[in-house]
Amino acid sequence: MRLKLAFLGLAAHLSLVALSALHRTPWANRALLDPVLSRYANWSGADNAYTFFAPAVPDQVVADVVLRDGEGHAELLHLGRHGSELDHRIASLLFWFTRAAPVDFHSRTIAAFALNEHPRAITARVELLAYRVPTLRAAADGARPALEEFHWAEYRRP
Amino acid sequence: MRALLGALWDRILSFAVVERPELALALLRVGSGSVLLAKCLIELPYWRELYTNSGLVPWAISELQFAGWAPSLSGLWSALRGSGVSPDQLVELVLAGYLLALLALVAGLGTRLASGMAMALHLTLLNSAAVTSYGVDAFATIALFYCFVFPVGAALSLDQWRRPRRYDPLALGLCVRTLQLHLCIVYLTSGIGKAQGIEWWSGDAIWRAVMQPQLASFDMSWMASLPVVPRLLGWGTLVIETGYAFAVWSRLRAGWVVSIVLLHLGIAVWLGLWLFSMIMIALTVAAFGYQAPLAALQWLRRRLEAAPRHTGVAAS
Numbered sequence: 448m449r450l451k452l453a454f455l456g457l458a459a460h461l462s463l464v465a466l467s468a469l470h471r472t473p474w475a476n477r478a479l480l481d482p483v484l485s486r487y488a489n490w491s492g493a494d495n496a497y498t499f500f501a502p503a504v505p506d507q508v509v510a511d512v513v514l515r516d517g518e519g520h521a522e523l524l525h526l527g528r529h530g531s532e533l534d535h536r537i538a539s540l541l542f543w544f545t546r547a548a549p550v551d552f553h554s555r556t557i558a559a560f561a562l563n564e565h566p567r568a569i570t571a572r573v574e575l576l577a578y579r580v581p582t583l584r585a586a587a588d589g590a591r592p593a594l595e596e597f598h599w600a601e602y603r604r605p
Numbered sequence: 606m607r608a609l610l611g612a613l614w615d616r617i618l619s620f621a622v623v624e625r626p627e628l629a630l631a632l633l634r635v636g637s638g639s640v641l642l643a644k645c646l647i648e649l650p651y652w653r654e655l656y657t658n659s660g661l662v663p664w665a666i667s668e669l670q671f672a673g674w675a676p677s678l679s680g681l682w683s684a685l686r687g688s689g690v691s692p693d694q695l696v697e698l699v700l701a702g703y704l705l706a707l708l709a710l711v712a713g714l715g716t717r718l719a720s721g722m723a724m725a726l727h728l729t730l731l732n733s734a735a736v737t738s739y740g741v742d743a744f745a746t747i748a749l750f751y752c753f754v755f756p757v758g759a760a761l762s763l764d765q766w767r768r769p770r771r772y773d774p775l776a777l778g779l780c781v782r783t784l785q786l787h788l789c790i791v792y793l794t795s796g797i798g799k800a801q802g803i804e805w806w807s808g809d810a811i812w813r814a815v816m817q818p819q820l821a822s823f824d825m826s827w828m829a830s831l832p833v834v835p836r837l838l839g840w841g842t843l844v845i846e847t848g849y850a851f852a853v854w855s856r857l858r859a860g861w862v863v864s865i866v867l868l869h870l871g872i873a874v875w876l877g878l879w880l881f882s883m884i885m886i887a888l889t890v891a892a893f894g895y896q897a898p899l900a901a902l903q904w905l906r907r908r909l910e911a912a913p914r915h916t917g918v919a920a921s
Contacts, residue, residue: 451614453776454617457779457780464787489675489728490746490750491746492743492746492747495743496794497794497795497798498798499740499795500799501798502800502802503802503813504809504810504813504814507817507818507819509818509819528819533648535877536651536661539736539738540661540662540736540737543737544736559663560654560659560662580812580816582809583808583809583835584832
């Protein structure tokens, strides 16, 4: 009996896994099912979809922050440009914000972080740039990857 | 109807028969636990940026997605507000607890408690830094959940050494089959998702991935002059990922496991995604590749048994 219950539980779990992988959540917005299944899916990882870099590889977003202190000295902070574990996470963060949140909110968050890290700075100018990679064909014709600024804003420490 | 259900249950039981399932579960525990330990140590220098409320993203932003019912640092902080612990100290305590839980998990000491703690603390950190998470975090959640639910301390563990227990091999087998089927779902949906994009057929997906500054480990601009290389790599990725769900149930299993390991090693070397690659390798080896070390041990034992014995008596 215990084995049968275990089998039923695992089968239900795999069903959730398969549905989520297919971006299907029939339990969403249903009064009783949604809170229970959403919570379970969060704890178990069953709510994941596995379409990383699918169907395409998106342009990476990086952030450059120019910090100035009261004497006019400037310091440049690059976020997300390198290959450390921190950069992987910054890249995830920057990509999440370009999809999910207003760009201004995005740059405000970066400015708040940068000013917190550099207490002597009074202003922070945040530039958001997308790393545009040309297609293979264009690259064969001489086109080169380039950073393209799509938003900038300047903030002052309150 | 009863006969039909009986026959179905017999088929399920025969599917649950797996050779040495306790070894597969032990590899799941040790492999994924070791990768997560490495992840913890690699992230330690950046813990302030990643997890504190004054880091890259305030807790409130990351936790917006979870409507307040998921474990989180701000939830824990609210519960401990009167205790005198500062938010940064709370993060340090959670990280220390997570590290200890992972050490105990890898050693197989108090396995169920260790895996439960590791899972809870991992989710607490993840939910408060969700917007900086990527693939390794998703599979960490999956691996820790399975380590909690499955009897992963059934072999190669301090628990089993101190107090040996017998486990129902069919129950262990069902656990292994669940992990195997989960990985099949992962790779099949990943492969089909990629195949729906023209970039994976044209080679542009590989080209774009290796040219991103955050991912690029080497100068791969030469690929523009040899587009057949990224194109073949793209096709190879589609074949290996989509074919995984079918090949691992056939005679091609060993070769496909090697292929997926090589694919992930390639991702590690060329894209710098070492943690993600290592956890994927750990999961595949636990699910489908654990028999290789078993076969190697059996081969070694046969060689040792077949080796000529010296009786210690000198010839006169």
